[in-house]
């Protein structure tokens with residue numbers, strides 16, 4: 001049974017970098033996976049692209065042929081894909097891969113109200129794919145209450161529209177310590193606790209429109225988010241292996257990968273749950289990890305990785321000697337290194 005992640009998020013939230021990092025991380029843990037590019041505007045991918053929507057349709061062609069702008073062009077391209085699902089189905093079949101990362105376009109209309117993306121994945125579900133929507137938001141949004149609340153609304157809308165197991169992630173969390181100090185602990189934002197505490201800073205942000213109506217609107221939005229009670233965020237620094245491991249565990253649970261590809265196969269659900277429970281205890285307090293003691297943790301993890309690297313090299317050398325082979329060069333690093341794009 002194939003599994004997949006739909007990587008969603010507004011432009012620049014880190015979707016392609018995530019796909020690249022997750023692809024490398026899965027390679028390092030021995031899980032075969034492929035990345036499929038579904039963004040018709042993405043003409044350069046850092047990851048090895050197993051299947052590319054641009055082989056079916058490109059944004060430039062659509063904009064030229066149909067005289068559309070970039071936003072309309074992307075929506076039209078996804079409608080094209082929806083009408084040519086055989087192309088995607090055939091491509092996925094030929095790949096024969098058990099795990100696929102789908103790098104989606106950044107146009108938010110595609111996962112707030114336009115139906116093509118939803119219909120495409122609905123078709124894949126019918127083919128047996130077990131999918132998880134992974135919705136990314138740049139943690140920069142925490143620096144302004146209005147941005148943070150907009151991102152919550154966006155995440156909520158995407159959850160309702162995509163109607164799939166869903167994991168929301170605040171990306172680039174390694175940068176959060178570089179921004180101005182936040183008025184609340186990082187957990188407050190990640191757990192989406194009572195938004196009413198943010199109201200004074202929200203109103204201070206826009207003094208020109210402060211009014212009774214504005215306050216009521218904000219309270220109504222806070223009430224709406226609270227009533228749904230669906231949104232919370234995980235945090236991620238894509239080059240940090242522990243952070244990637246934590247995210248993948250959560251996604252595996254959300255999509256059922258953690259329970260094996262067929263019910264009753266291998267370990268029981270309880271065995272898997274027990275195993276994950278102990279590993280989840282390793283998760284640190286995010287405020288402490290990414291803000292209060294970030295430098296100390298970075299240094300600690302760097303040393304840990306160096307030691308693991310040395311150990312791997314020694315083991316590889318010992319294994320080669322035992323087999324009577326010539327000594328090996330340095331073992332290949334399983335660290336995630338992603339290419340940085342200049343924006």
Ligand SMILES: Nc1nc2c(ncn2[C@@H]2O[C@H](COP(=O)(O)OP(=O)(O)OP(=O)(O)O)[C@@H](O)[C@H]2O)c(=O)[nH]1
Pocket residue numbers: 009010011012013014015016017018042105106171172173174175236237238239339340341342343
């Ligand atoms: N520091 C840091 N930078 C990151 C991280 N993830 C992504 N970035 C950077 O964020 C920028 C945008 O990342 P992309 O992966 O291009 O974002 P995208 O969502 O694919 O963007 P579009 O293709 O425009 O929709 C790049 O410069 C990345 O290097 C992270 O975890 N930490």
